[in-house]
Amino acid sequence: MQTDLIVKSSDRQYPQLTVNEYVCMQAAKHCQLDVPETYLSDDHAIFVIERFDKPNGIAFGFEDFTTLMGRPNTSDGKYIGSYESLLKATKIYTNDHKQVEKIYQYIVFNCLIGNGDAHLKNFALQYPADHSRVFVSPIFDVTHTLIYPTINNKMALKMGTDKAFPDHSALLKLASPEGIKIRNAATIIEHLADGIAEYLAQSNEVNLVYGLKESILANLRNCAVKHPIKPVFRHSKKRKFDTRVDGTET
Numbered sequence: 385m386q387t388d389l390i391v392k393s394s395d396r397q398y399p400q401l402t403v404n405e406y407v408c409m410q411a412a413k414h415c416q417l418d419v420p421e422t423y424l425s426d427d428h429a430i431f432v433i434e435r436f437d438k439p440n441g442i443a444f445g446f447e448d449f450t451t452l453m454g455r456p457n458t459s460d461g462k463y464i465g466s467y468e469s470l471l472k473a474t475k476i477y478t479n480d481h482k483q484v485e486k487i488y489q490y491i492v493f494n495c496l497i498g499n500g501d502a503h504l505k506n507f508a509l510q511y512p513a514d515h516s517r518v519f520v521s522p523i524f525d526v527t528h529t530l531i532y533p534t535i536n537n538k539m540a541l542k543m544g545t546d547k548a549f550p551d552h553s554a555l556l557k558l559a560s561p562e563g564i565k566i567r568n569a570a571t572i573i574e575h576l577a578d579g580i581a582e583y584l585a586q587s588n589e590v591n592l593v594y595g596l597k598e599s600i601l602a603n604l605r606n607c608a609v610k611h612p613i614k615p616v617f618r619h620s621k622k623r624k625f626d627t628r629v630d631g632t633e634t
Contacts, residue, residue: 388438392431398532400593402431407590408497408526409433415579417489418522428592436522437510445511446521449473449504462503466542467491470507471564477509478518484564485572486520491558493523493576495539495550498603500529503540531599549607577604 395401406424413419423432437446453473455461474487487507494502508521529535538547543554550558552573559569566572581604584590590597 388435390433390435392433394429397534400428401527403428403589403592404527404531404596405431405525407587407593407596408499408528409523410587410589411497411580411583412493412523412526414583415493415576417493418486418520420522420524424589433524436524442512445513445515446508447510448506448508452477452509453504455504462505463540465504466544467558468543468561470504470541471558471561474509474520475564478520480519481564483518483520485566485568488559488566488569489572489576490520490523492555492573493580494526495543495555495607496573496577496580496604497526498528498530498549498600498607499526500535500538500549501525501527501540506540528596528600528603530603531593531596549603551607580604 392402392405398404402424406422409419409422413422420436421434424430425432437444449455449465449470450457450462453465453469455464470491471484471487474484475481478484490507491502506525509518510521511518530537537549539549541547543550543558555573556569559566559572581601584597584600587597590600
């Protein structure tokens, strides 16, 4: 029995969700975020992620922000709150500006990649048994939700006054409050946007899901880039197959 792996299978409600998550996690890795190792089965039906709560076999404490922020343990509890409060809570629990910046990078990445399900349970802190340090966990559970017609086009948490996906100025504003001010926010946004575009240009897996690349790129253009994304050109290789989000092949 493999206890160091988390295995996810395909979902009929969300076709090719395994490929979607693999693509988003590989994009995060390309952007040099802290990402656990991930794998996709040859038939694309299984997505595997290495557990990161037991590095080198040593168990670390793991607390998601639903618990840390005292939200109710209900299906709706993880959607109560804002990304501003997530940053503030990270500052309180870690007292480390680098960890606050790390959470900010995760929030920006989720916005740029088009993940409307980046709720409180998808952000977490870890710590060793002696509590000598508290740090932000690797990024996890990232998908591009905007491609699925049954999911609304809102974010999981508020940014500012509502759950609309932000523009560039809103992401800069998120980084501006005293106490959590992130001075290189504009550089972070540009780096992540360019990194996502670069990865999509070289990825074969993104082409397995009909319209996934186009949907992510459309969100990049509409969501949070002040300047045009750097163009990245690549010859299209012949694909084994295309699968639309309705599950049919082309």
